[in-house]
Amino acid sequence: MNRQPAAWLFLAPAAIVLGVFFLVPVIGALVLSLTDYDLYALADLHNLRFVAFDNYWALLHRPLFWRALWHTVYFVVVAVPLSIAVSLCTALLLHSPLARCKPFFRTALFAPVVTTVVAVAVVWRYLFNTKYGLVNDMLGGIGIHPVDWLGDPHWAMPAIILFAVWKNFGYNMIILLAGLQAIPADFYEAARIDGASAWQQFRHITLPMLAPILLMVGILTVSGYFQLFAEPYVITEGGPLESTVSVLYLMYNEGFKWWNLGSASAIAFLLFAIMFVVTACMLRFGRRESEA
Amino acid sequence: MNPRIAKALINGLLIGATIIALFPLLWMLSVSLMYPGEASALPPPLLPTHATLHNYRELFARAGMGRYLLNSLSVSAAITVLSLALNIMAGYAFAKLRFAGCNTLFKAVMGMLAIPAQVAMLPLFLMLKPIGLVNNYGGVIVPAMASAFGIFLVRQYARGIPDELLEAARIDGAGELRIFARIVLPLLKPIMVTLAIYTFLTAWNDFMWPLIVLTGQEHYTLPLGLASLAREHAQDAELMMAGSVITVVPVLVLFLALQRYYLEGLLLGSVKG
Numbered sequence: 286m287n288r289q290p291a292a293w294l295f296l297a298p299a300a301i302v303l304g305v306f307f308l309v310p311v312i313g314a315l316v317l318s319l320t321d322y323d324l325y326a327l328a329d330l331h332n333l334r335f336v337a338f339d340n341y342w343a344l345l346h347r348p349l350f351w352r353a354l355w356h357t358v359y360f361v362v363v364a365v366p367l368s369i370a371v372s373l374c375t376a377l378l379l380h381s382p383l384a385r386c387k388p389f390f391r392t393a394l395f396a397p398v399v400t401t402v403v404a405v406a407v408v409w410r411y412l413f414n415t416k417y418g419l420v421n422d423m424l425g426g427i428g429i430h431p432v433d434w435l436g437d438p439h440w441a442m443p444a445i446i447l448f449a450v451w452k453n454f455g456y457n458m459i460i461l462l463a464g465l466q467a468i469p470a471d472f473y474e475a476a477r478i479d480g481a482s483a484w485q486q487f488r489h490i491t492l493p494m495l496a497p498i499l500l501m502v503g504i505l506t507v508s509g510y511f512q513l514f515a516e517p518y519v520i521t522e523g524g525p526l527e528s529t530v531s532v533l534y535l536m537y538n539e540g541f542k543w544w545n546l547g548s549a550s551a552i553a554f555l556l557f558a559i560m561f562v563v564t565a566c567m568l569r570f571g572r573r574e575s576e577a
Numbered sequence: 578m579n580p581r582i583a584k585a586l587i588n589g590l591l592i593g594a595t596i597i598a599l600f601p602l603l604w605m606l607s608v609s610l611m612y613p614g615e616a617s618a619l620p621p622p623l624l625p626t627h628a629t630l631h632n633y634r635e636l637f638a639r640a641g642m643g644r645y646l647l648n649s650l651s652v653s654a655a656i657t658v659l660s661l662a663l664n665i666m667a668g669y670a671f672a673k674l675r676f677a678g679c680n681t682l683f684k685a686v687m688g689m690l691a692i693p694a695q696v697a698m699l700p701l702f703l704m705l706k707p708i709g710l711v712n713n714y715g716g717v718i719v720p721a722m723a724s725a726f727g728i729f730l731v732r733q734y735a736r737g738i739p740d741e742l743l744e745a746a747r748i749d750g751a752g753e754l755r756i757f758a759r760i761v762l763p764l765l766k767p768i769m770v771t772l773a774i775y776t777f778l779t780a781w782n783d784f785m786w787p788l789i790v791l792t793g794q795e796h797y798t799l800p801l802g803l804a805s806l807a808r809e810h811a812q813d814a815e816l817m818m819a820g821s822v823i824t825v826v827p828v829l830v831l832f833l834a835l836q837r838y839y840l841e842g843l844l845l846g847s848v849k850g
Contacts, residue, residue, distance in 0.1 A: 303686065303724075306719065399828055405605075
């Protein structure tokens with residue numbers, strides 16, 4: 286019996302939407318990045334010129350692009366390990382047979398994940414307030430001088446990192462918790478009989494068994510964190526002194542504030558290329574480690 | 578280590594982590610009930626001296642919060658309903674209907690997961706402009722009507738439907754549409770709930786694309802309205818906290834009511850296919 290027509294009937298609507306509103310624009314972005322599409326072209330398409338790799342070349346010579354890339358890399362390199370460490374610690378706590386009220390703790394720790402980034406970013410902006418913010422108030426309680434979190438270019442990115450860790454750790458916590466629950470209990474039993482300490486059990490059973498999940502979580506978190514945008518948009522507006530301008534923030538300004546759509550597309554593609562290379566390397570490295 | 582000390586330590590750490598996770602949300606609620614200016618005092622107050630709904634009234638009466646709320650609700654609901662229908666059909670087709678090019682097409686859809694959505698945003702804006710979907714709810718809804726992730730999730734789940742069940746119906750002469758409506762849909766109910774919550778939350782919390790495509794205030798969703806209020810009313814902590822409460826509470830309530838489905842979906846989506 287021929288089931289082809291039915292299959293295509295079921296597939297067509299989704300395929301058309303994804304094709305027209307995602308695949309075509311992605312290819313369009315590549316083409317756009319090779320043109321000088323700007324405000325003049327927006328007014329009249331006759332002003333559009335093909336410029337080959339000029340946009341990319343110009344970006345690589347633009348200090349602001351390198352700074353935005355550096356800020357983004359800084360965010361990824363610090364916030365990803367920190368997030369995963371917090372996720373792993375809370376997952377281990379939740380997994381412990383000694384923990385009480387597990388469903389309550391799990392739900393409470395996960396709550397920040399479902400909140401709206403913009404809304405909680407607004408909340409944290411006030412918590413980070415130099416004078417009236419509770420973050421400084423609590424630091425003052427243990428004798429630390431007030432930090433100008435959002436006004437000092439050195440502290441604005443750490444503030445955003447703290448916010449991102451708070452907002453996101455619950456997601457990976459749930460995935461890692463499921464990973465911990467999948468490790469057979471007899472492994473620990475055998476280790477205990479052999480006299481292994483809690484740390485040795487963690488180091489030689491938990492970590493290796495969790496490695497594939499940690500790798501996946503790491504890759505997903507890295508690609509998510511490279512797309513930093515709403516946090517600096519709301520908390521710092523890219524400042525102070527452009528110290529929290531991320532690559533996507535730059536793309537947004539370039540494209541929709543200054544209407545340099547050609548150059549903005551080149552930024553988007555460079556970010557995509559960087560993300561691709563980084564995650565591919567992680568995958569490669571992770572696979573080799575697990576084979577060794 | 579003494580088991581009693583270990584138990585106290587583990588539960589103590591869990592309580593500490595929970596306080597950190599929930600404190601900003603509780604503080605937001607508390608400050609939203611304070612009178613204007615009350616939160617800017619030393620030492621910073623934790624609870625309002627006299628709770629008031631003044632900020633909420635102000636937001637709905639003057640700042641157009643009612644409109645933003647309605648926009649968010651209708652846009653997120655439309656995206657949820659439409660994308661649910663499209664993703665379920667496609668996910669089922671990938672899982673259960675063998676057709677030429679099935680695997681290649683599925684790989685292409687999975688490949689899309691690796692491409693960050695922002696790459697498509699600039700050309701998409703230019704494409705939607707001439708057809709009148711810029712500054713129109715349609716500009717947010719239409720591109721979100723199908724998602725590679727949703728299709729993947731449904732396929733994972735639908736693979737569990739036994740082929741014998743479908744074959745038996747075919748032998749009885751049922752058409753493919755009838756099989757889908759009568760047999761497949763009821764079996765997919767759990768994943769439909771999961772996908773619906775997931776899609777609704779994602780649509781509700783979405784920021785960058787709506788910010789680009791909804792250019793007029795009358796079309797703003799809550800996150801956009803809130804971000805623009807935050808730039809105008811930077812000093813009004815109490816007012817902004819009330820705005821954040823209105824934005825966050827609907828999704829938190831939805832999550833609390835249906836968290837089992839949400840967390841199951843999260844795990845299903847993260848297992849490699």
